[in-house]
Amino acid sequence: VNHEFVREHVNNYEELRETVQKQSWEEIEKSSGIKKDIIIELSNLLAQSKNGVMVWALGLTMHKHATDNISQVANLALLRGWLGRKHNGLMPLRGHSSVQGSGEMGADPFSLPGGDYDEVNTERIEKVWDFELPKWPGDSVGVTIENAMLPEDNEKKLKLYYMSGGNFLETMPDPDFVKDALENLDIRVHQDIILNTSTLLDAKEAVIVLPAKTRYEQDGGGLSTSTERMIYFSPEIEGNRNRIAEARSEWKIYIDLAKRVKPENAHLIDFKSGQEIRNEIAKANPQYDGVQYLKKAGDVYQYGGAWLCEGGVCPTPDGRGNLISMDIPDNNAKAGEFKLLMRRGKQFNSMVYGDKDAFNHMGRYSVLMSESDAYKQGLEEGEAVVLYNKNGVFQGFVQHADIKDGNVGVHFPEGNYLVEKGIYENFVEMPDYVTDIKVEKADHFNANKDRQYYERPIPDLEDNPN
Missing domain, CATH: 3.40.50.740 (Rossmann fold)
Structure with a gap:
């Protein structure tokens, strides 16, 4: 913490400190899905850096915790004094021109x-x-x-x-x-x-x-x-x-x-x-x-x-930045389910209709999954899989990727069938594009579906010998 900057330019430090001290490492790891040692490694890197530019994109904004996410990024910049001078600041990356x-x-x-x-x-x-x-x-x-x-x-x-x-x-x-x-x-x-x-x-x-x-x-x-x-x-x-x-x-x-x-x-x-x-x-x-x-x-x-x-002077009534305290959200992780993450890629959007993403060579129906998750699920690279939840079904092909265990990635907009309507971020009403899904081999899923819908006894036919 840049205590000198905080004293001169920041409000609510003690309130934030008190809130953070009440949060256990167990809660933090469970909610974020990130191990304590990795978080400490990152915090040490930030603490040893004189300058920093905080850059974020749609991964922080396209779900219901968007404003909370950005407020904590701003908190970090204020605590380090990374604004109002050269080589420092906060900058979002937008999804489209202007x-x-x-x-x-x-x-x-x-x-x-x-x-x-x-x-x-x-x-x-x-x-x-x-x-x-x-x-x-x-x-x-x-x-x-x-x-x-x-x-x-x-x-x-x-x-x-x-x-x-x-x-x-x-x-x-x-x-x-x-x-x-x-x-x-x-x-x-x-x-x-x-x-x-x-x-x-x-x-x-x-x-x-x-x-x-x-x-x-x-x-x-x-x-x-x-x-x-x-x-x-x-x-x-x-x-x-x-x-x-x-x-x-x-x-x-x-x-x-x-x-x-x-x-x-x-x-x-x-x-x-x-x-x-x-x-x-x-x-x-x-x-x-x-x-x-x-x-x-x-x-x-x-x-x-x-x-x-x-110079650290913010466009607020008192010219000081305001730290925002918040509780750790419950990510409602359920056993056997994955978090679905939407990927925009470098090429795909609602106007471009190519077959391959120029950035990671991902196809429109690729399902990004870590090698360890694929192994646990008995899935080979390129194997047909089905992602499903109460909202819809997506059929695609496994592609190994550097993605955290417990998550899968598919392209926007193809994956939108799995996203529930009517769930919005509290402040700007951005739709929540993060959802929970299950993953099955395509042949297993289709076999279960056939048994569920086609092998169920029909009394009228059973009673009628003709």
């Missing part, structure tokens, strides 16, 4: 441009935009999909869904339920650069497709934001010989639609160019004040300076 930027533009129900959907930011944005914002910010993606299946008389019943990109059929848990929900909508609108499996589903009345230009074709160029807060200007690339005549810049589609929905407020969004939109961004999100000057390839702006919390 996820950071879209969030900072308010593209989720919990935020507005420049901050949270709270009273202070609501009042600020209403002054910038000159109209009143709704009091209710809306629901997360998972909840809205569930709302499509509500009774007709429910006030939250979803009847029209406007989707800008995305493929919920291949990104959300329980694809069969998602398919039913998307087909239960009256009208579905897909604004996208490609057709995907969600686009091809029916709806009760109509499915409308609005062809959009790619990020490299946007009239007037656009912006992309990286997780280190670098905002890049992305110019329109000239000379495209395969231009789709019907495709339009995304911002032009939004503006035309908004003018038709609320013609009385059309003058408030009468933008004529990408430059005018960047000027508006600089007003609506104070952190982005500077992007209006990005005009050509290579132009970049980093908000907040080279590193945040410079």
Whole structure:
């Protein structure tokens, strides 16, 4: 612990210390699945390091303990004094391009441009935009999909869904339920650069497709934001010989639609160019004040300076970081079951349909398993196996991998059939993609299934001699 940094810049140290001292090594090992000696080895490495950058990706975020996980990573950085100076900091890795930027533009129900959907930011944005914002910010993606299946008389019943990109059929848990929900909508609108499996589903009345230009074709160029807060200007690339005549810049589609929905407020969004939109961004999100000057390839702006919390001063009322104490969660491990971990790989997502992952040469239906677990289960590499639980069934092939005993890995989105819908992280409502499964040899599973469903006596037939 960097006690000097903690004294000068951190709150709640004694509370955290007291909480940790109450936790036994037995609890820690059981919940984490990691042995005491390995944890001590890592802690010694961290204690001997003068600098550190804490980097994490979807493995910490795509389940119900996501915010708790990140809070403890931040705790570690605060305890070591690893922020606010060169060669130190915290940085998440996002799953797609400019996820950071879209969030900072308010593209989720919990935020507005420049901050949270709270009273202070609501009042600020209403002054910038000159109209009143709704009091209710809306629901997360998972909840809205569930709302499509509500009774007709429910006030939250979803009847029209406007989707800008995305493929919920291949990104959300329980694809069969998602398919039913998307087909239960009256009208579905897909604004996208490609057709995907969600686009091809029916709806009760109509499915409308609005062809959009790619990020490299946007009239007037656009912006992309990286997780280190670098905002890049992305110019329109000239000379495209395969231009789709019907495709339009995304911002032009939004503006035309908004003018038709609320013609009385059309003058408030009468933008004529990408430059005018960047000027508006600089007003609506104070952190982005500077992007209006990005005009050509290579132009970049980093908000907040080279590193945040410079000198240990945090953006809190008292300028200090706040340590967060939490109890050890119960991972509910059951004998004979494995933890299923989703793997995004380097290649696969809901837009790429290759057969092999370029990163680890894993096939779409590979099941990553440690050699020792495979040996215990009597499984050879390449052998057909079935993963199953109450949610669904996945059939694949064993592939030995450097993965901890008690865990198996499959690719997202193929493994989504095993993930239960309706389980979300408490704060941002990220679906929980970690679940418990059983593993069986495919021939054993199928034989048991045949016996269960086909060899059961049928009294009517037994009593009838014919």
